[in-house]
Amino acid sequence: MSETRSLASVSVGDALPSLEIPLTRTLIVSTAIASRDYQDVHHDHVLAQERGSPDIFMNILTTNGFVGRFVTDWTGAGATLKKIDIRLGAPNYPGDTMTIEGAVTAKDEEAGTIEVSVRGANRLGDHVTGTVLVALPN
Amino acid sequence: MSDDLQKTLDAFAGTPTGPKGTCPYPVNEPMIHHWCDATGDRNPAYLDAAAAKETGRDGVIAPPAMLQAWTMRGLRPATADEEAHAEALGDQKQPLDVLDEAGFTSVVATNCEQEYFRELVPGDQISHEVTTESISGEKKTGLGVGHFVTQLYTYKDAAGEVVATMRFRILKFRPPQ
Numbered sequence: 001m002s003e004t005r006s007l008a009s010v011s012v013g014d015a016l017p018s019l020e021i022p023l024t025r026t027l028i029v030s031t032a033i034a035s036r037d038y039q040d041v042h043h044d045h046v047l048a049q050e051r052g053s054p055d056i057f058m059n060i061l062t063t064n065g066f067v068g069r070f071v072t073d074w075t076g077a078g079a080t081l082k083k084i085d086i087r088l089g090a091p092n093y094p095g096d097t098m099t100i101e102g103a104v105t106a107k108d109e110e111a112g113t114i115e116v117s118v119r120g121a122n123r124l125g126d127h128v129t130g131t132v133l134v135a136l137p138n
Numbered sequence: 139m140s141d142d143l144q145k146t147l148d149a150f151a152g153t154p155t156g157p158k159g160t161c162p163y164p165v166n167e168p169m170i171h172h173w174c175d176a177t178g179d180r181n182p183a184y185l186d187a188a189a190a191k192e193t194g195r196d197g198v199i200a201p202p203a204m205l206q207a208w209t210m211r212g213l214r215p216a217t218a219d220e221e222a223h224a225e226a227l228g229d230q231k232q233p234l235d236v237l238d239e240a241g242f243t244s245v246v247a248t249n250c251e252q253e254y255f256r257e258l259v260p261g262d263q264i265s266h267e268v269t270t271e272s273i274s275g276e277k278k279t280g281l282g283v284g285h286f287v288t289q290l291y292t293y294k295d296a297a298g299e300v301v302a303t304m305r306f307r308i309l310k311f312r313p314p315q
Contacts, residue, residue, distance in 0.1 A: 033176075
């Protein structure tokens with residue numbers, strides 16, 4: 001990913017390669033801890049169940065991280081994330097897989113930005129839907 | 139729903155919520171690496187100074203979506219500032235307390251909107267302030283009847299410059315019987 005996509009090379013309608021995230025227990029715990037989020041529902045399944053959840057689940061900070069990664073994996077390192085705007089749905093529980101898909105839905109030549117619409121789904125439904133605004137070099 | 143409850147809730151709009159969140163550690167490369175390892179993000183802008191320079195930056199940057207991690211309290215003890223704030227609040231109710239007492243005891247996050255005004259780099263000292271932006275009237279949702287609470291987080295650097303904002307919306311709802 002040494003090359004960065006230029007604004008000129010991107011068109012509305014371009015689809016991004018999908019990103020599959022196997023939701024291991026280690027992933028859910030390690031990402032929560034790496035984001036300094038020690039809420040028990042993200043690492044302790046006994047307490048999570050006491051609180052009415054079937055298991056531990058991914059924290060929101062990590063969802064933002066994967067949405068950002070999904071876009072910058074495709075744009076390359078020279079792109080600048082401007083905005084991540086997400087709506088949250090079905091939780092990401094261990095043992096499931098989240099698949100993120102998306103496409104370019106807008107392009108602003110003057111601002112030098114594109115908007116990517118994103119949907120991350122697991123077997124329960126949509127975990128996350130939203131848009132990412134990212135600036136690309138000319 | 140009583141009009142009194144809505145009046146109480148409306149009065150919270152625009153008011154600060156909670157103490158200033160401070161940065162226990164400045165933005166730093168070991169935390170960036172831990173995060174990138176855990177999320178599998180290999181973006182060289184976060185990990186490789188030489189590659190980051192090739193993109194026109196001065197060096198590595200923090201992943202923008204890591205924003206909240208920098209001011210997350212984690213397991214550290216409360217600072218003097220936080221203790222003073224808790225004392226000053228005393229029994230004064232916060233919006234979520236009022237909703238709890240009205241029976242809207244369950245909570246789910248519904249939206250998170252982060253806007254980044256500049257990229258964070260190692261050494262940045264970030265703090266945040268939170269304002270309750272709005273509390274909706276009573277809504278019927280798939281989960282139950284509740285109120286949407288929108289909080290605005292404003293992140294600043296050591297110079298007081300706003301580097302990012304986050305609008306975070308939760309639904310406080312009455313669990314179905």
